[in-house]
Structure formats: C-alpha cells, structure tokens
Amino acid sequence: MAVPASPGAPAAQQCSDEPRDLPVHQFTDHRELGVELARIERVSGGAVEVTEVGRSNRGREVWAARVGTGPKAVLLTSEIHGNEKTGTDAIVRLLDWIGTSESAKAQRWRSELTIVAIPKMNPDAAELDRRGNDMTWDEVTARFPQLRGSEPAWNYYTEPRQGDDYSQRPGFDVNRDYNPDLGYEPRPEDFPGSSAETGWFITPESRIVRDVYLGLTHEFGKVDTYIDLHHQGACYVMPDDPDEFVTMSISGKFVDDPASTPGYERYAAGYDLDYSKRLNVAAYHALQGQANDNPLFGNITLYPQDINLPGTGLGTFALNGSGAVLFEVRGQTQTLGQQYRAQLTRTVYIGLDGILSALATGRVDQLDPAVYDSIPPRGPSIGSTAVRATALER
C-alpha cells in the first residue's frame, strides 16, 4: 500500500509518476537493435548467433541471440512492456562481452551455459513506447475464429493508460497472455479471464517466447533459468529511508504454491521456489558488492511477494520448473524517460552478471535462499500519483 510522504521530505518533491512526454532516443530502438545484433554476431565470429524467431503482430522481426555451448540453458527477455527499455540495452552489452571476451570468466560462461536472449520481445509496443502492443480484438478473432462472440480478454486495453490513448489504438498487455499449459490453445469459455487466472497465447509475441522455451526444453531437458527485465513506478523509496529511491526491486515468486493451489497440482513437482530465491540472492550480492562504488546499487529491495500471476511469462515458466528472476528498475519512460538510462542499465547488467556468474561456477547451489527473505521489502511510493503508481508496474 502506498502511504503519503512525510511533509517536506525532499525526495517527495522530486518525484512524480504523472505521465509526460520525455526523450527516449538514447535507448536502442527496433532498427538499431537489428544493426547491433548483426554487428555482435559479426565481431564475435559467430559465437553469438542471431536468428529471427518470429514476427510481431505488426510484422516486426523478433530476434533471439544465442551464445555458449554449455549444458545449462538460460533464457532472457526484455521489453515485453514497450516503455521498459533498459533491459534491452543491458542485454546488448552483455551479449557483446560474452561473445568477444577472451577472459577466463567469459570462456567459462560459454562452456557452462547456453544463453538465449530475446531482447525487445514486444517490438510493436516498444516502437510505440508504451506498455501494450496494438493488436485489436478483431485481429485476435480473425486468427482464432472460435473466439468470435467471446468477451475480449481482460488485459485488452481500450482506455487511456500511462498517458497513452488505447481508445484510439487498443492493445494487449502481453505479459498476461501466457499459460503454464504450454500446449494450450484459446477456448471461448476461458474469456475474459482475470489477473489471477492463466492467459491464452493469443498474441504472436507470447507464442514466440513460448516456442523458444519449448525448443530449449526439448534440447536441454529443461530451461534452468528464466530472467525477465522490467521497470516499475519511479517513486518507491527504501523502507528505512524516505529520501532514497529504490533503484531496483527483484523477485523469484510470482504464483501461489502449486502444491496447495487447486488446478495447479501437476506443476508442483517441478516448481522450485528455493532455486529462484538463490538466483535472486546472486543478483543481490553482486549489486551490494558494487554499492561502495555507487550507493545507488545498494538500493535494492524485494518486489511484493503476495502476487499470483500465472499468466505472466515468469509465472508460467516458474510453474514449468525454471528458476525465475524478475528485475524491476526504477521508472518507466513516461515518468523518467532516458534520464537515468546509463545507471539503470548498469544496475541490470550487474545483476545479470551476478546470476550468470553464479550459474557458470555452480556457486548458485551454495547460496542460502534464506538471504532472499532478508532482502528489505520495497518501501512506499511517495510520488504525486502514489495510489495510481501501483498500477504502473510489473
């Protein structure tokens, strides 16, 4: 719950979640991403292999970059919400380093891990610089005629949101379109659904990621780790200091325990919350380790743990047995624009480096999941639209 800031708190006077038009040109757009990935493939001598894994609803390429030949498969995705852009920049830098470095560390990553990254997995939303894509319900029913006559999905936006006018250009929150039954096909009786229920794979973008996940599962037996990169509200503060903004919140828990949730029991055997906690601890340690250089890297909190979102990519893949990590850096483009781009991209990079290092060395298995539970919880949002800010996330 958001609570008002104490009167005169300096941070409160600086922060607002009110949508604004802010420059975003420093971020990597879809065309630039294609150029960058091709360059990385070239300079890495093919160590990084880039393939088009599908097309978005508007026909834009969705690319996957694969590097490493190790037995542990790691899947990374960014920009499922198109106004949450730092993850894409962090992935590009990471791929560049993994593909070209001759350091012992990079060699170990390449020999122990197979990393598949799908940066900017929702390019239609990314080009619009907004949360949702611009697929219409008519386009859905043209593709899935069995849904004609159904009420549109609950995550179909048709009203203004975060400063974007979905009434003129409606679209979907793709990150509610997943279903832990990876072979699921849309059924009319499952609509309109709700946040606590599973999604449908009605968007091309969620189907693309699912298909990559299934391919890796077929090849490796399982996807060891799935990491999804997001932004949250701009005005969350540390729980013990209302003048310090949260740089990033992290999480390994997105769904209720399947063992005790009716209808989800079949996922209980593979679900491993402790493993997700260890992965998050690796990111947390890495960032705390950099806090002496820059205190902002120390302002890491746990994302709320009381959520149950089986229709998210993270919820779906965690139920399918992958260790799962959510990164939520500070502020979407409509609240901060590119103002903190370098610092937030660096935060994501350090966190990813921590996780991938722990995976490549095997150190992840020695980490204590109890440390996860000691990460401070996110403090309140002190922005001028604090109550609405709770909707501006995930």
Ligand SMILES: [Zn+2]
């Ligand atoms: Zn998000």
